[in-house]
């Protein structure tokens with residue numbers, strides 16, 4: 001894979017354009033250090049960049065590269081991952097989403113896939129991981145096809161911002177917006193981008209029927225989005241509990257085993273146990289009783305596939321904290337960082353977007369409440 005750093009002048013003109021090829025040819029096959037040091041060398045040689053664009057040409061899964069920026073502290077000190085951009089071909093998208101995954105590429109670098117009988121389709125994976133999507137070649141499809149493509153994108157990843165394009169002509173801000181450096185305004189921009197993505201997911205969340213075991217059904221390798229919102233009455237009481245919850249979800253994949261009472265739940269009624277919502281439900285309730293859980297003929301918890309998370313992000317409200325905490329995660333790698341001060345008490349809320357497969361909204365929501373918001 002090539003790295004292509006471009007320094008952009010104030011008027012948007014390119015000041016430099018340099019290609020660097022990694023010695024063993026491919027960033028995804030390189031050790032993480034090699035990829036990281038390649039960027040560091042470029043930075044040393046050329047000085048500080050405003051933006052670095054990494055094109056994962058020929059690589060189906062951007063996950064391992066995205067995760068690299070949260071693992072290496074040296075890179076994190078000078079670079080931060082702003083976001084993941086995908087270009088979707090409107091003409092071929094539906095066909096690509098329906099293809100069987102190629103085992104040669106989709107499982108590469110993702111330990112989560114190794115033991116899976118069925119890998120996740122590459123096109124699904126790229127849409128699932130993206131923060132921003134350029135929906136290109138819109139001139140070549142009918143309005144009906146375009147609507148179907150948009151529906152598919154929304155079901156897979158309702159948090160991504162989608163822009164329609166012909167020949168990929170989009171404002172440069174759409175590509176570079178929110179690029180982080182340590183300028184406080186840029187951080188504000190990055191948090192604003194995250195907030196808008198969360199808002200987008202809350203209003204555009206796809207609704208699809210849960211399977212008998214409560215997991216979300218979706219045609220696209222089973223990948224879908226769950227958006228969770230917990231208002232100020234449900235603050236995260238301790239950050240270590242949040243870490244424990246997210247680690248059970250991302251690393252151990254045992255939430256369904258830890259909370260079998262929520263894992264077999266089928267969502268049918270507004271029987272919320274907390275002042276919280278997700279994209280299947282918008283009702284509110286009180287108390288923390290779980291006595292009204294709906295049980296249907298559901299497979300034993302042990303037989304359920306664990307939730308497999310591709311992308312996680314959000315803003316967390318920790319009790320009495322004057323600043324937001326931001327969550328960014330790709331596959332099993334995640335990072336929690338302090339964000340901006342809360343603007344006012346009305347805005348205090350935890351909003352999480354989880355993109356992955358075999359998602360169980362009830363299990364996600366109730367386990368979060370039990371582990372993070374309950375003494």
Ligand SMILES: Nc1nc2c(ncn2[C@@H]2O[C@H](COP(=O)(O)OP(=O)(O)OP(=O)(O)O)[C@@H](O)[C@H]2O)c(=O)[nH]1
Pocket residue numbers: 089136137138139140165166167168
């Ligand atoms: N009509 C139309 N043609 C386009 C558009 N975008 C690209 N093309 C044309 O489609 C052809 C193939 O271009 P792309 O699909 O962008 O090719 P590519 O990105 O190299 O393809 P992959 O990286 O292999 O997916 C070229 O002739 C482009 O000029 C578009 O929005 N509308």
